Amino acid sequence: MAFPKPPAILAQHDLREAELAQNPAAALLRIYAWMQLARTADNRILELFRQGLIKGTVTGGQGSEGLWIPLALLADKSTDVISFTHRGLGGHLVWSGHLCEHLNQYFANAGSPTKAREGNIHHGDPKARSLPMISHLGSMLSNVLGSTDSQRRLGKPAVGFATFGDGGSSTGDIHESLNLAALLSLPVVFIIENNRFAYSTPVNEQFSNVELWQRAAAYGIEGFSVDTGDVPAAAKTFATAIEKVRVTSRPILIEAQVQRLRGHAAYDTCDYLKPGELEAIQALDPLPKFKAQLVAAGHSKALDALDAELSEFLEACIKISLATPRPTPAGMELDVYAPASAPFDWKPTPATAEPLNSAQAINAALRKILAERPESLLLGQDIATYGGAFKVTDGLYKDFGRSRVFNTPLAESACTGYAIGLAINGHRPIEEFQFADFSTEAVTQITQNAATYHFRSGASVPLVLRMPCGGGLTFGSFHSQELEAFFLSMPGIKALYPSTPQDAFNATLAAYEDNNPVMLFEHKALYRRGKRPVVWDPNYRAVWQPRQVRAGDFATVVTYGEMVHLAEEACEYLSGEYEKTFDLFDLRCLSPLQLDSIRTSLARTHRLIVLHEGRRTHGFGAELVSRLTEELFFSLEAPPLRIASLDLPVPFAPELEHAYRPTRDSIVEKIAAWMG
Numbered sequence: 001m002a003f004p005k006p007p008a009i010l011a012q013h014d015l016r017e018a019e020l021a022q023n024p025a026a027a028l029l030r031i032y033a034w035m036q037l038a039r040t041a042d043n044r045i046l047e048l049f050r051q052g053l054i055k056g057t058v059t060g061g062q063g064s065e066g067l068w069i070p071l072a073l074l075a076d077k078s079t080d081v082i083s084f085t086h087r088g089l090g091g092h093l094v095w096s097g098h099l100c101e102h103l104n105q106y107f108a109n110a111g112s113p114t115k116a117r118e119g120n121i122h123h124g125d126p127k128a129r130s131l132p133m134i135s136h137l138g139s140m141l142s143n144v145l146g147s148t149d150s151q152r153r154l155g156k157p158a159v160g161f162a163t164f165g166d167g168g169s170s171t172g173d174i175h176e177s178l179n180l181a182a183l184l185s186l187p188v189v190f191i192i193e194n195n196r197f198a199y200s201t202p203v204n205e206q207f208s209n210v211e212l213w214q215r216a217a218a219y220g221i222e223g224f225s226v227d228t229g230d231v232p233a234a235a236k237t238f239a240t241a242i243e244k245v246r247v248t249s250r251p252i253l254i255e256a257q258v259q260r261l262r263g264h265a266a267y268d269t270c271d272y273l274k275p276g277e278l279e280a281i282q283a284l285d286p287l288p289k290f291k292a293q294l295v296a297a298g299h300s301k302a303l304d305a306l307d308a309e310l311s312e313f314l315e316a317c318i319k320i321s322l323a324t325p326r327p328t329p330a331g332m333e334l335d336v337y338a339p340a341s342a343p344f345d346w347k348p349t350p351a352t353a354e355p356l357n358s359a360q361a362i363n364a365a366l367r368k369i370l371a372e373r374p375e376s377l378l379l380g381q382d383i384a385t386y387g388g389a390f391k392v393t394d395g396l397y398k399d400f401g402r403s404r405v406f407n408t409p410l411a412e413s414a415c416t417g418y419a420i421g422l423a424i425n426g427h428r429p430i431e432e433f434q435f436a437d438f439s440t441e442a443v444t445q446i447t448q449n450a451a452t453y454h455f456r457s458g459a460s461v462p463l464v465l466r467m468p469c470g471g472g473l474t475f476g477s478f479h480s481q482e483l484e485a486f487f488l489s490m491p492g493i494k495a496l497y498p499s500t501p502q503d504a505f506n507a508t509l510a511a512y513e514d515n516n517p518v519m520l521f522e523h524k525a526l527y528r529r530g531k532r533p534v535v536w537d538p539n540y541r542a543v544w545q546p547r548q549v550r551a552g553d554f555a556t557v558v559t560y561g562e563m564v565h566l567a568e569e570a571c572e573y574l575s576g577e578y579e580k581t582f583d584l585f586d587l588r589c590l591s592p593l594q595l596d597s598i599r600t601s602l603a604r605t606h607r608l609i610v611l612h613e614g615r616r617t618h619g620f621g622a623e624l625v626s627r628l629t630e631e632l633f634f635s636l637e638a639p640p641l642r643i644a645s646l647d648l649p650v651p652f653a654p655e656l657e658h659a660y661r662p663t664r665d666s667i668v669e670k671i672a673a674w675m676g
């Protein structure tokens with residue numbers, strides 16, 4: 001069905017600073033038209049929700065239009081980056097798309113830009129650099145930083161708009177993002193949409209008695225407050241600030257005073273407000289005040305005609321969106337991941353003539369990536385001059401410079417969000433976590449944001465997360481963990497776990513060229529264990545499949561990481577002492593699981609042993625056993641054996657850690673007991 005033609009004034013999505021001075025009437029009428037459309041659309045969406053035609057909830061922007069409309073009109077939408085808050089419908093309308101598409105999102109129908117996989121205002125337009133929000137307040141800022149930086153790296157004069165509420169201002173991500181933007185000198189306008197409430201909680205119960213814009217000084221950036229109740233004045237202030245940021249490339253923090261005219265969301269009864277408080281807030285509504293200014297300037301007739309035209313357009317759009325078919329589940333599972341990329345055109349050069357350990361093999365792969373792929377960059381703590389805690393990035397900063405290899409502050413969440421922003425915009429960042437354990441600081445960005453991105457928006461996030469993991473090195477609870485089961489219970493993440501230098505080299509290249517977030521688990525104990533020749537392997541993508549390490553017929557053994565080496569030793573011993581041979585598989589790819597060759601083996605051996613270093617309960621082995629036996633259960637000749645670490649935090653002392661995790665001897669003992 002064709003979308004209705006918008007009123008002529010809505011063909012203009014832009015407003016330049018000069019226009020406000022030279023032709024204020026035209027500029028202000030344009031602002032008014034978009035504000036009125038946003039207001040009436042928000043009001044009608046609320047009614048449609050109350051009629052049960054819109055599900056979930058709706059958080060209207062009534063009272064915030066004096067912020068969103070001038071801002072979105074003033075932005076250079078051919079290059080700038082934004083992520084709106086849950087009150088920014090007006091901004092979305094200006095930025096891109098037809099009103100019908102936005103309504104389709106609310107109706108969650110077949111025409112929804114998120115294919116109805118997300119609700120209400122959780123959409124954007126990644127191709128037009130409007131980044132779709134996730135619910136977790138604070139999380140979108142760092143994405144804006146990354147995409148803005150990506151635009152600048154591509155030579156575009158972009159400004160980013162990182163927007164959040166007074167409630168969101170208390171999250172850690174806000175601090176991390178402000179600090180990062182100031183540190184990297186990113187051209188980002190941070191905007192606080194201060195409506196003085198987080199749901200029912202007033203600002204005096206959210207933070208101590210400071211004005212939010214004053215926090216700017218702590219980051220060494222400019223900050224100020226603006227009252228969006230005076231729309232023409234606010235528009236001028238935004239215009240000046242945006243152009244200043246565009247030129248100076250220094251971030252700015254703006255606290256925009258707005259109103260929240262209809263409570264937090266559709267279901268909010270507002271009974272936490274004092275008597276008369278809601279009426280007092282509603283008396284500050286910027287739209288009637290703005291309209292009165294325009295009427296006083298002689299535009300009464302034009303405004304009446306415009307209001308009627310906008311209302312007719314809105315109703316026509318609602319009609320079309322209501323008639324759009326309901327969505328179907330087709331393609332949902334396929335869309336969890338972005339489609340595979342074609343292999344990159346790598347130069348077929350060997351990593352080096354010398355044998356390498358795994359740390360050196362990863363270093364060689366990273367060097368190859370930096371040399372051959374201009375969109376690549378490396379970030380992480382201490383990875384530049386120092387070469388990383390495990391020296392895996394040794395020498396790369398020296399050879400490729402700070403723009404490609406750079407240190408980050410201790411801000412895993414914002415740095416991951418920043419990397420996501422870079423990735424959405426066409427760069428391919430590789431982020432090193434100093435220890436995999438610290439990735440828990442970035443759980444929201446990894447599992448809720450990056451991992452869900454393609455499913456909900458269709459955009460790819462080609463991002464490699466390097467995870468130095470594993471124990472046996474007396475590093476204690478917080479530097480030794482295996483977190484694969486923790487992360488991979490969430491959909492949308494791929495994961496490789498190499499156990500040899502050649503696989504480490506291949507896995508780094510394979511992870512890099514994938515169009516999805518890929519966790520690269522690197523066992524720290526393997527970094528320096530033994531050097532092996534590492535060659536250019538045209539079949540490097542085979543690391544996405546298991547590797548058969550030994551052949552045998554008594555049982556099928558499945559493992560990965562450092563345990564591959566212990567399993568080899570155990571199998572060797574058992575074949576000598578017990579004359580039993582084993583099909584031993586190094587899984588290599590933990591997500592998405594590729595189990596066909598292992599299933600074929602199990603169909604022959606009828607016995608399954610699963611071994612891993614992570615904890616047993618809810619461990620990765622539970623999934624492996626289940627997947628491998630659900631079809632072959634009745635052909636098994638023994639119950640599957642699961643060997644894993646104890647259900648404990650990783651203990652520190654060597655004797656305790658030895659008792660905690662599988663060792664060659666404990667593996668032999670457990671298999672021998674199982675064999676009976």
Ligand SMILES: Cc1ncc(C[n+]2csc(CCOP(=O)(O)OP(=O)(O)O)c2C)c(N)n1
Nearest residue numbers: 087135136137165166167168195197198199
């Ligand atoms: C990190 C996080 N915690 C809790 C919530 C639930 N929540 C949704 S909106 C909201 C209030 C947000 O207040 P504010 O940032 O001021 O935005 P406003 O709704 O007032 O525009 C809360 C608590 C959330 N979305 N994210």
